[in-house]
Amino acid sequence: MNRPRLIPCLLLKHGLIVRSQLFKVHQVIGNPMSTVERFSDWNVDELIVLDISQGEQGHDLRRDDLQQSYDGDNALDVLREISKVCFMPLTFGGNIQTLEGISERLAAGADKITLNTKAVEDPEFVKKAAERYGSQCIVVSIDVLKHEDGTYEVYTRGGQQSTGLFPDVWAKKAQELGAGEIFLNSIDRDGSAYGYDLELTDLVVKAVDIPVITCGGVGDYGDFAPGILQGGASALSAANIFHFYELSYPHAKQHCIDAGIPMRPVGLGNKYISREPTYNRQKEDSRLAERMERAHNKDFRAATPLNGPEDRTISWCKTCVYPSISAAPMEYNDEGECTGCQMARVKEQIPMTEWDRRKELLKAIVEKYRCHDGSRYDCVVAVSGGKDSYFQTHVIKEELGLNPLLVTYNGNNWTEVGWRNMLRMKEVFDCDHVLIQPSITVLKKLNRLAFQVMGDMNWHGHVGIMTAPVAVAAQNKIPLVFYGEHGYLDLCGQFSMNDFPEISYRDRQEHFARGYEWNYFVGREDLTSADMIPWKYPNDQELFGLDLRGIFLGNYVYWESNQHTKMVIEKYGFEVNKEPFDRTYRTMSNLDDMHENGAHDYLKYIKFGYGRATDHTCKDIRAGLMGRDEAIQKVNHYDPVKPSDLKRWLEYVDMSENDFDSIADTFRDPRVWWIEDGKWKRKINDVI
Known part of the structure; x- marks a missing residue:
């Protein structure tokens, strides 16, 4: 029996992985190599990568201070790099115009290819490709828009060009031409979190005898199983959700298995690749x-x-x-x-009624993880003693009624007022407070090394604040960790306000560590593995077994720092800096x-x-x-x-x-x- 498959789909745009909304809005998630590595950690069934780049702009990671990079400036260069860390069948598509283009992608590491616009505009190309490479290698991708009158139409060119084709008719034709699979994507469900279009899936499944992979609309783990149980698909795919949560693929698969779908069991840890990168010491030196x-x-x-x-x-x-x-x-x-x-x-257009609804969602999460017998803390709160720390502790302690453990990473760079604010927190909130304080000698070495390696002396701080609270939570079997606002959602719009992203190892490794994990520094300036304990993240088995979640409070509570600062000054005596900073006009931050x-x-x-x-x-x-x-x-x-x-x-x-x-x-x-x-x-x- 062919087991149903769960297949992440990555969208590649000019060298970066993006989140997609209705095929129109694209928000940069990050580095394709680290994302594929994470999928390898999870023993993913298969992987689909679609290059949606348009125009002449090259492929570029944009930064010189990242550990992971690649030579070249096109999709093939990216494919060659991700194939090095991809330990699962890989389907690659986008901008394929010739048989030679297929050959190049297969030679660069793809196992299968997808055809979309080219297949519609030149159907005989599908036949030629199947004859040369075999039907098992050719996947026809079909993007479908549901019109207001309920009819379905196939679109090409990234969902911009109408074709007049019905998806079931085109899928059947693609099968006759030699396609081995159909990758079915709903344009109007893309990024919506409304779940699969089950009517569309069922329509296409009944029209063909080859496997249909359904995609588009998943916003919750519970959205996956209906794609098979009701839609009849052979495989389930999604893109955005796998960027939102820690261990998202294992949790999604477990939900499918629990729903009665006979998928391969969840597997954590890959025998061919470790979660922490293995560095070529000679090359790095x-x-x-x-x-x-x-x-x-x-x-x-x-x-x-x-x-x-x-x-x-x-x-x-x-x-x-x-x-x-x-x-x-x-x-x-x-x-x-x-x-x-x-x-x-x-965010500005979100009405107060929606914030009220989000608050209720937060309360439901809290009740799931609250400790009712007093054997542990209800949650960990990552705090720095800043204005946001005061506000989030106020919400968690006073509004949600939780018994939190405050955890602070001490990077030894405090301002005088910042140190006073931090120490005052345990008193004004009447909370237990743990400080993780690495050796000053080690901190000095990491400051110096990280500056030389990546031009950022604060590597230890970025990684420390995303490690210490999670590590303390795992050690004490506390399944809920709170942070304030999601920095990249607020700063650069990396996610939608409806995504509710949570902390994850991949996000920490790529965006906070820039690809430089703790083991990179071992052996440099005589640093040992023991020296680096404060920056070691809990293993995946611990995280999965505890169902540990790191919640950003800003997803559920209206967040405007200027307003919050006024409140915490008046209510808790929070101090702002009396002296202005050299490089900014604000006196309340950092x-x-x-x-x-x-x-x-x-x-x-x-x-x-x-x-x-x-x-x-x-x-x-x-x-x-x-x-x-x-x-x-x-x-x-x-x-x-x-x-x-x-x-x-x-x-x-x-x-x-x-x-x-x-x-x-x-x-x-x-x-x-x-x-x-x-x-x-x-x-x-x-x-x-």
């Missing part, structure tokens, strides 16, 4: 040595490739002031508006780490040409507190400032300012920077 040599010789990649601002292709969001080279993963629509602004507008608004943020400016003032003005523009013209003035005033806290950091790690500048300059992106009259120049946003 060579990369680092090359960077240090370039720093010593002042050989900077941004100094020579291009000439001046006219050769830079940087643009800025028409609503806020984010540049197209943003460190946060953004996309821009045809009107030149970033996904951050698009999602902020969606008090737990002086370098976040200072030296660390200055490095973001060195890399990408913008900094914290851009982040803050964009938030204030979206909140209606600032106009774009004022924001541009603030950005151009604050972003270039070299901060005074740099002196503290240089003394902390025993580094000269000249060495710091030289190493930092190796990370400058040539799309932003050039040298003119011996000085660094950048393209700036100086027009409305």
Whole structure:
């Protein structure tokens, strides 16, 4: 018997994985290599990757400070890289025009290919492909739109071109031409979270004898099983949901098995690949040595490739002031508006009745995980002592009535006011509070190493805050962890407000660690595995067995930091910084780490040409507190400032300012920077 399959689908757009909404809105999820690696950890049945890139823009990870990257600039280059970490059957499609194109994809690592637009426009091509490569290799992808009158129509060219074809008729024709499978996708269900279009699935399944893979609309684990039990599909596929939650594939499969579908059992851990990356030490040492040599010789990649601002292709969001080279993963629509602004507008339109509904959803989650016998804490709350920490603890303790354990990662970079705020939390909220405090010697080594390797001295902090609370929760068998707002949802619109994303190892590994896991540093500056315990994440078996979930409170409670700050000042005596920061006008943010608004943020400016003032003005523009013209003035005033806290950091790690500048300059992106009259120049946003 052929077992029903559960197949993740990844959408590849210009080298990055994206979340899709109605085939129109695309939000950048991130690196295809780390995503495929995670699927390999889960022993996924199969994988489908569709390249939906349009136009001449190349494939680009956009950043020079990532551990995982690839040479080249097209879909084949990406395919070659992901095939190295893909331990499951791989179907690859998109932009295939010739038989040679199929051969290239198979040679690059694909096991099967999908045909969509080409199949409709040249049906005989399907026949030729099946004859040459075998029907088992050819999957015809069918994108279907349901019209208001209830009729279905096949669309091509990324859901933009109507064809007049009925999906069942076209599927039957594709089978006659030699297709071995049908990949059926509902355009109007895409990203909707309404579940599969079971009527459409049933219609196509009954028209053909070959397997039908149904896709489009999954928003909950319970949406999967009906695709087989009611729709009759041979396999279930989804894209977005597998980016939302920790261990999403194993949990989805378990739901299907529990519903009576005889799928392969859940399997965690792959014998061919470990969850933590295995680094080629010789290659990594060579990369680092090359960077240090370039720093010593002042050989900077941004100094020579291009000439001046006219050769830079940087643009800025028409609503806020984010540049197209943003460190946060953004996309821009045809009107030149970033996904951050698009999602902020969606959030703004959410009525209070919907926030009330979300609060009830949160209460249901809380009741599921609340401890009723007093044997453990109800939840862990990740806190830094900042304004958001005060607000989320207020909601969890006072409004939800939970008994939380507060957990703080201490990166040893506190401002004086930030330290006082953090220590005061256990008193004003009457909570138990655990501080994870790594060795200062180890912290100094990690500051120095991470700066040299990735141009970010705060690797330890980014990874620490996403590790310590989860590790404490796992050790104490507490299945619920709370964080504040989802940073990338708020900042760059990485997700929809209806996605409710949760913490995950993949997100931590890719976006917080930039591909550099704790074991990367073992053996460097005599660091040992024991030294790195504070940055070791619980294993998948622990997470799955505990059903551990990391909730972002901002998905369920209306979040506006300016309002929350006023409340926590009045109610709990929260202190803001009395002295202004060098690089931003706000005095209420990042008090737990002086370098976040200072030296660390200055490095973001060195890399990408913008900094914290851009982040803050964009938030204030979206909140209606600032106009774009004022924001541009603030950005151009604050972003270039070299901060005074740099002196503290240089003394902390025993580094000269000249060495710091030289190493930092190796990370400058040539799309932003050039040298003119011996000085660094950048393209700036100086027009409305």
